[in-house]
Amino acid sequence: MSGNVRLGAGMAFWGDSVRPAIEMVERGDIDYLCCDHLAELTMSILAKQRARDPSLGYTPDILDLLRGALPHCVEKGIRVVTNSGGANPRAAAESVVALCRELGLSGVRVAVVTGDDIGADIDDLVAQGVDFANLDTGEPLSTVRDRLTHAAVYTGCEGIVAALRQGADIVICGRVTDIALYLGPLVHEFGWAPDDWERLGRATVVAHAIECGGQATGGLYAGDWAGVDGLEQLGYPIAEVAEDGTAVLTKTPASGGRVDVGTVSEQLVYEILDPANYLTADVTADFTGVTLEEVGPDRVRITGGTGRPAPQTLKVNMGYRAGFVGEARFSYTWPDAWQKAQRGITFLKKRLERAGFEYTDEIVEYLGHTSMWGSRVPEPRDPDLPEVVVRYAARCPDQAQARKVFTESVALYNNGPAGVAGVGTRPPLKELYAIWPCLIPREHVRQSVELLEV
Amino acid sequence: MRVVDIAHGRSGDKGDTCNVGLVAWDDEGYRILCREVTEERVAAHFGDLVKGTVTRYELPGIKALNFVLTRALDGGGTLSLRSDHLGKVMYAWLLRMEIEGPG
Known part of the structure; x- marks a missing residue:
């Protein structure tokens, strides 16, 4: 692929407004709409819902979003990547298929990516030597084993890439990392190797800058909160990513908010630990060399990120x-x-x-x-x-x-x-x-893809 | 002067760890931040709000410092009894810290 790939950040959490995403597909020039619906606590709530009713366990806001966005996505060829599947991606996909039929849309391919949910395999994995000791305290899993609500691995972009290669228009995942929602389309479009750490790391910095939606475009801006106009119709961020993993960040045309060095800088330091070792399932990204430059109104170039090999273990989020x-x-x-x-x-x-x-x-x-x-x-x-x-x-x-x-x-x-x-x-x-944070060696985790067609 | 006179910031949660990012408005401000806002002073400023450690990281390309505060959210976002269980307003306490100005 030559030219840029344009990624739009559609949702930042379960319950986020769906209107910015709908306005983005109406007015924005994007190739992919990437939507994050899962916070740490969300998986516990969704697992509880699934236990009560096997048709539940995903975040239903995906249906509100797609009801407004899908007709535009189909018309413009915008593909949607989302982790709204939560604890039940298959049920989410079936609901999306039903919605497509209701909207009279045909030929839409909906992919389900699974493999993150290890809740049923814990005892087997323990028998194979995975101890799931608490990452913070070192305590053994037996401390909370009988109170667990779910166990999900923060999985990478491999399943999303496979789904896109199979022609999926909508990719519904469970607990993939927020970053994977963005890396998946880029790896698919540019054909980056899974060990192209430099590009993966650079793009991870870009993904981190926009994954929290309106927080990159003037929402929650401490620097000049009173000077940001149009918060009521805040435009969500768009990254125009080049083949080398650098990008220009902008937002939905004719929307509120702003994209400048100030708003993007604040978001770059949001919820990071050691910036030289930002761990994801796909790459260890390094933020320390990142620089920003205003290249036009509401346009900021982001460069200087890099990466090193991905960790050998993946993070597991268990709830109890x-x-x-x-x-x-x-x-x-x-x-x-x-x-x-x-x-x-x-x-x-x-x-x-x-x-x-x-x-x-x-x-x-x-x-x-x-x-x-x-x-x-x-x-x-x-x-x-x-x-x-x-x-x-x-x-x-x-x-x-x-x-x-x-x-x-x-x-x-x-x-x-x-x-x-x-x-x-x-x-x-x-x-x-x-939350019981722990690790699993990556060889125990396999993602798989299933395609449903409307 | 206070940190707020030369920088802005944002904070958030990762389990029971809170991070506070400070972004200086210009090069001079970043120089002052690096000199004045040390791990020791930040730890003293947060006092018993932070029960663990304070570690500082530098992002010179965006004139930012990142402070990682462990055991800082009363058990973490899902357990914390605090109104600010996600650490969203911790940045503001750091912006209030008194520091020495240029010189």
Whole structure:
């Protein structure tokens, strides 16, 4: 392939607005729409849904997106690559096929990429010597084995490349890396070798810059938030990638937001660890030499990334049930709002103690004062403070304990200090899922592709 | 002066690790950042918000420093009791840090 490959970032998480992606395929000149729907916690939620109903377990926002985008994609030949399959890519693909029929679109090839879900194979893999020890703490998997909700490998772009080679128009994956959604189309179009570390690393830097959608185009911009126009119709980013892996970043034409060195720089440092060793399933990318240059209005050239061989192990994201959160919040008025709030918290803690409350950790936050930086913020000095909102939360072993936080707080309405408001209705109890990060040698992981045709 | 006078930033989560990226507005600002915003001072500035370690990395091509803070999110995004369970506002605390200006 000669010329550029134009990748559009369509979604950044499950629940992200679908409108920027639809506007991008309407107005933007792109070859691929790449959509990330999975955060760390998402797989636990989706696995729980799949356990309840085998037709669920994917992020249904893919259907909202495709309902608006697909007619344009078919007309313009834009292919879609997404990890919205989550814990059930096959079910997602079947729903997409049904949607195509409903929209009267025929000849659409929908690929399903699997191989990331090792939930059913854990015991076999352990028997083969994979220990799945916790990457952070070193603890053995047996600590949480009976509480696991899912186990998914962060897989690379190989399956996506195979699907595109087979002619897929829509590629639906489970837990592939966010980066793989972008590398897959590039490897397919440019025919890069799987060990072309330099190009893969360079393109990984480009993918990282745009994978969080509107965060590269002025959304969440700390540098000059007040100077960014049109946040309400923010354009999502587009990378025009050259054969050498460098790119010019831009956004949907006639959209809000901006692409400049400031907005892209902030996104480059978002959620990275050691920039010389950005680990993915496909390459170890090196961000340390990256440079940016404004080459036109809303156009930034990104160069200087590189890469080294991919790690021999792949990251596994397992989730396990970790109890429930009990939470209550209430507000106190002037006079003595600060003192009353603290008296209210003492009241709640003593009531909980008397109720035999069991918990592992707790937190007290004064919203509007300490909810962001906790103990780093000194007590308010204003003796005339109009109001204080206080929030109490605790991690509890089960629902019955967590429920006590609310029930014991209700008495604050008529037994506690005066001037209280907002001891509200019973909040839903939040179940906690913890992440068990671990590794698997890559030879144990095989992706496979299945093609469905409408 | 404060860090906010010479730089902007963004923060986020990876499990119980939070990273804070600072981007200087110009070369002089980057020089000051490198000199003033050290691992030791950042660790002291975050105090008990960060229970683990602070490591600094440099990205000179974009005039940025990246700070990796371990055990910094009360157990990580999925477990944390904090309102800011994803570390999205940790960058702002670092922008408030007092530093020495040019010279």
